[in-house]
Amino acid sequence: MRIIKSIADLRACLAVYRRDGRKIGLVPTMGFLHVGHMELVSRAKARNDVTVVSIFVNPLQFGANEDLARYPRDLERDAALLENAGVDFLFAPEVTDMYPRPMLTVVDVPDIGRQLEGEVRPGHFAGVATVVTKLFNIVQPHAAYFGEKDYQQVVLIKRMVEDLAQPVDVIAVPTVREADGLACSSRNVYLSEKERAAAVIVPRTLDEAARLYAEGCDDPAQLEAALALFVASEPLATAEVVAVRHPETLEPLTSLQSGPALVALFVRIGNTRLLDNRVIGLNPTARSRAR
């Protein structure tokens, strides 16, 4: 595996493969890798001739009072994991390599990026769309792999790629979880032992959503209220977003009878924000039998 910091070097390396008609897969990350990231890597490896993983903690997507400075980093360990997994290129630029001058150009998908997590993190998704576009321009991958844990991010990137005719297949990969159901996440490392135990409220709330739906709950507002109460049953948890939305447009729903619905959660445990989601209503027949 080659570790590359400069945009020009990476372009020069990849040009050879592109000329030979090889398929290039990209896995964009912020590093401090866990099994969720490695699942994206193995999907990329299975479907492409060359795999590029990027590790870049992108300042553009962090608000002024967020955790940019203390975001966990361990490039040496990450590089060893990726080398072991058979990755071809690790692109790990410095901020000055990615942004040698202040960025005057912004890519934004406001109708998708200003709701849900975007309400709690203003500007976050413009930072994501901008850096992902820049990574796509640098790597020019045939396919790029993103986790469904960040469901809104996947919806936004798919729409950006469609709107701007970016020639990349966006592949969504199901969420990888710990044994108790908590979604693997780099930020889990912030949790104290007590907070880690409390964090199980997040996947349990998604189970509760599925249960209430199966029992016949048809009203999205009622479901949101019940789930917010469920989160509040854990004293260390504060629900910042509990939303039931259309799984493709993220628009609010008036009924759960019209098709599948996304349940999106953004929950704070102490000072740590955890994100999770589930699409419910994929099997409405089972539900009508239960009613």
Ligand SMILES: Nc1ncnc2c1ncn2[C@@H]1O[C@H](COP(=O)(O)OP(=O)(O)OP(=O)(O)O)[C@@H](O)[C@H]1O
């Ligand atoms: N548990 C997971 N299962 C599948 N994909 C994941 C998982 N966690 C993260 N990813 C995906 O890995 C990619 C890189 O994510 P990132 O480096 O931000 O990791 P993260 O664990 O989501 O970090 P954070 O804790 O900061 O949210 C994203 O596409 C993200 O959706």
Ligand SMILES: CC(C)(CO)[C@@H](O)C(=O)[O-]
């Ligand atoms: C896609 C991404 C690498 C862009 O910085 C980031 O938002 C992430 O890790 O999900």
Ligand code: BAL
């Ligand atoms: N996984 C999303 C990146 C972020 O929280 O900034």
